[in-house]
Amino acid sequence: MSSVLLNTLPIAVLGAVLGLDMVSFPQAMLSRPIVSATVAGAFVGRPGGGLLIGAVLELIALETLPFGASRYAEWGTAGAVGGAIVASEPATSAGALCVGTFAALATAVFSSRSMVWLREWNARDARSMRVALDAGSPDAVNAVQLRGLAADMVRGFLVTLIALLVLYPLSQQILAVWHTDAAVSRAVVTTVAATVGVGAVWTVSQRTARAGWLFVLGLAVGTALVFLK
């Protein structure tokens, strides 16, 4: 049995903690993919693999601005799933980074939806306690808050567990018949991530006077450094 299957439950627990961090507690950005994927990679025994996909997902996550009620990707569980899948493959695997990123983004769709369900459940819970809340009961206030926190942990656990149980075997089957060269595979996933990342930084820079020019200047310096290295 592969290491990732042995580690499914610990990674699901990790996903619960990372998913909780995204909104509910403590919002310390443990849920950012550069952290979540790297930690999941460390759980599987290859933190370097987790860091690699964490960096790719972080480029994509630059676009995510978690404004209140807007619907956005939940990167804690997504990073944990992607990091575990990439780290469970050898570093020489041609398609692991691409398949891991695909799995992480697929998890993000599911986890994003699960946050909507959680918020609807929280609303129903608060509504059911409305009489006690309107009477100023501290027990009711604490109960609604603690149940919300517990429900978010359960959500993160289930999302990670289900995603791993579905996507890990699928990724194994895909990688067994992967035909594209390793360099091309990495180039494709990097291009996709960079497109979103550059677009995100450009969008942020467009809101501020002269920041667009600073971005172009920075790009010129960065590109020169790449070719000088």
Next chain:
Amino acid sequence: MPGTVGAFTRLFAVQGAWNYETLMGNGIAFCMEPLLRPLAPERYRAALARQARYFNGHPYFMGVAVGALARAELDGESPERIERFRTALCGPLGSVGDQLVWAGWLPVCSLVALGAFAMGAGALTTVVLFLLLYNVGHVALRAWGLRVGLSRGMRVAPALANPVLRQGPLVLARVAAVLGGIVLPLALKRVIGPGRVLAGAVAVIAIFGAVLVARFGARAPGWRAALLLLALFVLYSVIR
């Protein structure tokens, strides 16, 4: 003031029961509860009921609201004045926080971490650097908010005109722009590995793609488009 440590600790869970009806309302009451304990039972319950209703704002700035509203309750302000003040707080606390943190501090810290990765830092260094840097700002902001709210009460508005809050988003956006420009090509290079031609091709395609993302991003989030493109590539790599 009694209850300050409890309220500060609870601020980290202010969004624990976030929902589409009261948003952070219950969270505000949850955080404020330790501060309200010195009130007489009747006023304590009335204050808690008032604070458990709809409220919205940036989570890191909830200390300002919790502190200022608790101070107003403890000072015996009238319920009508507290309600008006509460409503007036929502907008500024949301917009200041969104610009300073989500559109400023978070992207800067993220780009610093990507920069460390690009320069060859290992997993532990990159993660610890990111978390330490980000949370210095995060925790400081929460602590400042609660302190200023508790000390100024309903006269907290001038504190939101603090130069850091007014100029911070502008400075951070410029830092993010220049840092993003430098870091993104270097980070791509580390992911791709050896090969300047490949790196150049990726950079050119990414810049053209980014123009499309910036143009149409509002209609389709980039991460969903990325999922679609990768799904197509995975399919191609399997069936060709």
